[in-house]
Amino acid sequence: MPLEFEKPLELLAQQIEALQKQLVDHPELESDINHLKKQYDNLRRSLYSNLSASDHLAIARHPQRPYTRDYFSRWDPNWMELHGDRKGMDDPAMVTGLLHLGDIKVIAVGTEKGRSLRDKQQCNFGMPQPEGYRKALRLFKHAEKFGLPVVTLIDTPGAYPGMAAEEHNQAEAIAVNLFELSGLKVPVIAIVTGEGGSGGALAVGVANRILMMEHSVYSVISPEGCASILWRSADKRDDAAKAMKITAREILDLGVIDEVIEEPLGGAHHDYDLAAANAKKAVIKQLEKLLLLSGDAVRADRQKKFRDMGTFHEATA
Numbered sequence: 001m002p003l004e005f006e007k008p009l010e011l012l013a014q015q016i017e018a019l020q021k022q023l024v025d026h027p028e029l030e031s032d033i034n035h036l037k038k039q040y041d042n043l044r045r046s047l048y049s050n051l052s053a054s055d056h057l058a059i060a061r062h063p064q065r066p067y068t069r070d071y072f073s074r075w076d077p078n079w080m081e082l083h084g085d086r087k088g089m090d091d092p093a094m095v096t097g098l099l100h101l102g103d104i105k106v107i108a109v110g111t112e113k114g115r116s117l118r119d120k121q122q123c124n125f126g127m128p129q130p131e132g133y134r135k136a137l138r139l140f141k142h143a144e145k146f147g148l149p150v151v152t153l154i155d156t157p158g159a160y161p162g163m164a165a166e167e168h169n170q171a172e173a174i175a176v177n178l179f180e181l182s183g184l185k186v187p188v189i190a191i192v193t194g195e196g197g198s199g200g201a202l203a204v205g206v207a208n209r210i211l212m213m214e215h216s217v218y219s220v221i222s223p224e225g226c227a228s229i230l231w232r233s234a235d236k237r238d239d240a241a242k243a244m245k246i247t248a249r250e251i252l253d254l255g256v257i258d259e260v261i262e263e264p265l266g267g268a269h270h271d272y273d274l275a276a277a278n279a280k281k282a283v284i285k286q287l288e289k290l291l292l293l294s295g296d297a298v299r300a301d302r303q304k305k306f307r308d309m310g311t312f313h314e315a316t317a
Contacts, residue, residue, distance in 0.1 A: 019032060019036070020033060054242075066193070086138055094128045106148060113126035113156075124160045124162075149187040154194075159199060185299050186298065187298050189209050192210070193213050197219065223237045224240075
C-alpha cells in the first residue's frame with residue numbers, strides 16, 4: 001500500500017511492469033526497462049533521504065509496519081507470553097512475556113495494535129486500558145524480583161481515552177508505572193517502533209536507554225491534536241508535525257533519546273527480519289553495558305537521564 005509521497009514510485013513501478021509483460025514479444029524493450037529501473041532506484045533513494053516530519057509519521061503509522069509480536073517472535077521463536085494483571089483482566093493491547101536476546105534473559109513488554117480488524121478492535125488500535133498498564137507493572141515487579149532486565153516496545157497513539165478506562169482510573173495506572181519504573185534496579189531499554197504518543201507511551205518508556213526506529217515518531221500529542229488546539233484545524237497537521245520535532249533524528253539531537261536504529265530502505269514494513277535484527281543488535285549492545293553496573297547505579301543512571309532533559313536559563317538579578 002503506497003503512501004502519498006510514494007505515488008511517483010508506484011507510477012514508475014507500473015510502467016516497468018507493463019513493459020516487462022511485453023518483453024517476450026519485444027526484446028528491444030530491455031534497455032528501456034533497465035533505464036526505468038535505474039530511475040526507480042535513484043528516485044527511491046532520493047525520496048527516503050529527504051522525508052518531511054509528516055512523511056515519517058505516515059511510515060510510522062503504516063498498517064503493514066511490524067508490531068510487538070512480530071519483533072518478539074523474531075528475537076526468540078520460543079518466547080513465552082504472560083497474561084493478566086492478576087486483578088481479573090488481560091488487556092490484548094499490552095503484550096508481556098519472557099524471552100532470550102542472545103544469552104540474555106529479559107522481561108519483554110510492548111504495546112500491540114493488532115493486524116486484522118478484529119485484533120485491532122480488541123487492542124483498541126494500540127491504546128492500552130488501565131489493566132494493560134497494570135499487567136506491565138506486574139512484569140516490571142517480576143523483573144525486579146528475579147533480577148531480569150526489561151525491554152519495552154512502544155507503538156501507541158496514547159492510552160485508551162474511553163469512559164470505561166477513566167472509570168478504572170487510567171491516570172492512576174500510568175502514574176504508578178512512571179513511579180515504579182523510575183525506581184527499578186534492573187536495566188530498562190525502551191524502543192519506539194512506531195508511534196510514541198503521550199503518557200500512554202511514557203508509562204512503559206521510563207528507561208535507562210531510549211531508542212527509536214528510524215521512521216518512528218515520539219510526541220506529547222499527535223500533530224492532528226496539536227493543530228486542532230493551536231490553529232483550530234487538523235488541516236495544519238503538517239505544520240504542527242514540523243514544529244513539534246517528532247522524528248527520531250530530531251529527538252536524538254535534543255538529547256531525549258540515545259540511539260536511532262536504521263530501518264530497511266522505505267521502512268521496517270519492507271523487511272521485518274532486517275528491522276528486528278537491527279533492533280535486537282542495538283538492544284543487546286546497550287544491555288551489555290548496563291549489566292556491568294550495580295543495581296543502585298542502574299537506578300541512578302535512569303533518574304539522572306530524565307533529570308538532565310531540557311535546557312534551563314536563569315535570569316540574573
